[in-house]
Amino acid sequence: MTALNPAALGTVRHDWTLAQVQALLELPLLDLLLHAQRVHREHHAPNTVQMSTLLSVKTGACPEDCAYCSQSVRYETGLERESLMEVAAVRESAARAKAAGATRFCMGAAYRSPKAKDLKVIAAMIREVRALGMETCATLGMLTPEQARELKDAGLDYYNHNLDTSPEFYGEIITTRTYQDRLDTLDAVRAANLKVCCGGILGLGESPSDRAGLLLTLANLPEHPESVPINQLVKIEGTPLADSAPLDPFEFVRAIAVARLLMPRSYVRLSAGRQGMSDELQALCFMAGANSIFYGERLLTTGNPDVERDRRLFERLGLKPEAGAAETDGAAAGHACAHPRAHAETAA
Ligand code: SAM
Ligand code: DTB
Ligand code: SF4
Numbered sequence: 636m637t638a639l640n641p642a643a644l645g646t647v648r649h650d651w652t653l654a655q656v657q658a659l660l661e662l663p664l665l666d667l668l669l670h671a672q673r674v675h676r677e678h679h680a681p682n683t684v685q686m687s688t689l690l691s692v693k694t695g696a697c698p699e700d701c702a703y704c705s706q707s708v709r710y711e712t713g714l715e716r717e718s719l720m721e722v723a724a725v726r727e728s729a730a731r732a733k734a735a736g737a738t739r740f741c742m743g744a745a746y747r748s749p750k751a752k753d754l755k756v757i758a759a760m761i762r763e764v765r766a767l768g769m770e771t772c773a774t775l776g777m778l779t780p781e782q783a784r785e786l787k788d789a790g791l792d793y794y795n796h797n798l799d800t801s802p803e804f805y806g807e808i809i810t811t812r813t814y815q816d817r818l819d820t821l822d823a824v825r826a827a828n829l830k831v832c833c834g835g836i837l838g839l840g841e842s843p844s845d846r847a848g849l850l851l852t853l854a855n856l857p858e859h860p861e862s863v864p865i866n867q868l869v870k871i872e873g874t875p876l877a878d879s880a881p882l883d884p885f886e887f888v889r890a891i892a893v894a895r896l897l898m899p900r901s902y903v904r905l906s907a908g909r910q911g912m913s914d915e916l917q918a919l920c921f922m923a924g925a926n927s928i929f930y931g932e933r934l935l936t937t938g939n940p941d942v943e944r945d946r947r948l949f950e951r952l953g954l955k956p957e958a959g960a961a962e963t964d965g966a967a968a969g970h971a972c973a974h975p976r977a978h979a980e981t982a983a
Contacts, residue, residue, distance in 0.1 A: 645674040645899050651854050656847040659893045664885060668922055671892035675924040678899045684921070684949070685902055685957040686930035687739040687772065688732035692760065693719045693753070694936060697745035699776075699811045701799075702875040703836060703868055705936045706745040712873035714936055719744070719753055726763040732931055733769055735942055738959030740764045741772035741795060741832075743935045747812070748777040758789035765790040769959065772832060777812065777820045783827035793862060794824040795832040801848025804841045825858065833860040834906065837890055838868035838882035846890050854897035862927065863894050863901045867908025869937045884912070888919045895924025902927040910938050914948050921954065 659667065675681070695716035697706045705712045729740040742760055749757065754775075761771045773786060774795035786794065799805065802814045824831055833856075835849045853863060867887055870877050887908075894903045904927035905920045912920075932941050940948075949955065 641670055644670050644896050645677050647859065647899060648897075649855050649857065649859075651851055651897060653844070653847055653851055656851045656854070656893060656897065657844065659896055660843065660847055660850075660889050664889065667889060667892045668919075671895045671924040672922060674899050675895055675926070679902075679926055680957075682952075682954050683926065683957050684954050685739070685904075685927040686737045687741050687904070687927065688729075688735070688737035688931040689741045689743060689929055689934050689939075690720075690725065690728050690732075691717075691744070691933075691935040692725055692742045692757070693717065693744035693746065695745055698747050700809060702808045703839060703871065704874065705871040707874070710871075710873045710875070712871050719756055720760075722756065722759045722763055725760045726767070729764045729767055729769060733767055733959075735931065736956050737769070737930050738957060739770035739772055739793070740767075741774065741793075741929075743774045743795075744776070746776040748779075749775045749782065754782055754785055758785060761786065761789040761791050765792075774832075777816055778823050780823040780826055783823040783829060787827040787829050791829060793830045793832045795862075795864070796820050796824065797834050797836070797864065797866075798849060798852055799835045800839055800841050801845040802852060803848055804839070804845040808839055821856065830862070831858070831860040832862035832864060832904075834862075834864035834866065834894075834904065836866040836868050836907070837887055838879060838908075839876060840879050843886070846886070847893075850890065850893050850897055853894070859898040859901050861901060862904060863898055864904040864906035864927075865891055865894060865925070866906040867911070869907050869911075869934070871937070884916050888916070888923050891920050891925050892923035904928060907934055907937070909940050914951070917948065918952055921952065926957075 695706045695714045696708050698708055700707055700709050705714045732740055764771050770792045772793035772795055773791055798817055800808055805814045821831060821833060868879060891903055903925050905925040906929055929939055930945060933939055
């Protein structure tokens with residue numbers, strides 16, 4: 636098929652070409668939104684948004700040189716470092732997130748890759764969060780297949796590891812680990828039977844063809860990530876990308892819509908950058924097929940819209956949060972619940 640045959644959009648494929656992805660990105664915006672919304676409704680409950688809350692469980696002093704990041708030891712960003720948190724404090728934070736309405740709790744650590752002793756503590760955090768009846772996610776840098784299995788055994792549901800940008804542009808952003816390193820970690824995560832959360836960042840100074848290259852690489856992975864976070868660069872003073880040119884907001888919306896078309900069954904997360912977006916722009920992103928957000932006042936080290944603003948936004952748009960595994964009877968928003976053990980553990 637050609638990518639522009641609208642009737643053929645919405646099937647799960649792994650053989651996209653760059654030309655097809657570029658053609659989708661260049662469609663008239665309203666056509667693109669129409670296709671994306673149609674495909675969205677074929678695969679997902681309409682008007683329903685999954686909500687994850689982030690917590691940085693180990694902050695700063697990271698040896699990597701990711702040019703966008705507040706936590707790299709190489710840039711003077713004024714960030715206060717924090718060593719690995721206590722398990723009890725993480726549990727309390729997760730309980731607060733659950734009470735506010737989040738169904739998934741994502742623990743982030745500024746590691747190149749976790750050390751064995753730290754992984755044991757993080758495994759304990761995962762057990763505690765899961766015992767609250769929440770889905771668990773972690774993002775800890777590169778993993779070996781054994782480490783991925785250890786996290787799975789602790790009850791981890793998702794592992795977040797982003798490709799960030801296209802293979803061609805990647806070297807401009809990170810030099811301390813390769814694109815292949817990232818693909819290897821994703822393989823290790825899949826081999827451990829964990830769900831994959833993998834996406835990228837827009838607004839790094841990449842070209843439209845790099846945005847197509849990122850989306851193409853994600854869509855042609857052997858299996859689509861269950862969750863695809865699309866981040867807009869949060870500009871951090873002191874990093875090489877502090878003065879990046881702003882991205883045309885419609886280019887961001889287009890990328891969300893094309894992610895929806897290329898990976899019809901995946902959750903597409905409108906991720907970092909929401910704090911700087913108008914309510915209208917966020918509404919366009921939901922129209923384009925975004926059905927997940929980071930929820931709560933903080934991302935990892937930067938701000939996010941406060942809970943009250945998000946509640947008002949959901950009310951004005953008629954959106955509802957996706958029910959958590961613990962609140963449904965085996966189905967979330969009309970879809971089979973992927974976490975039967977969560978029910979077993981929280982029933983009664
Ligand atoms: N250190 C681990 C790693 O890089 O794999 C995990 C944490 S890292 C902060 C997780 C992801 O957050 C990055 O891959 C990147 O996509 C995103 N991110 C980090 N800083 C960002 C920023 N300033 N703006 C937008 N996204 C950002
Ligand atoms: C993802 O794709 N975005 C989140 C999460 N995965 C870990 C992180 C966004 C970080 C934004 C900058 C900060 O708060 O430090
Ligand atoms: Fe370290 Fe992750 Fe930040 Fe890169 S993105 S500097 S690996 S914390």
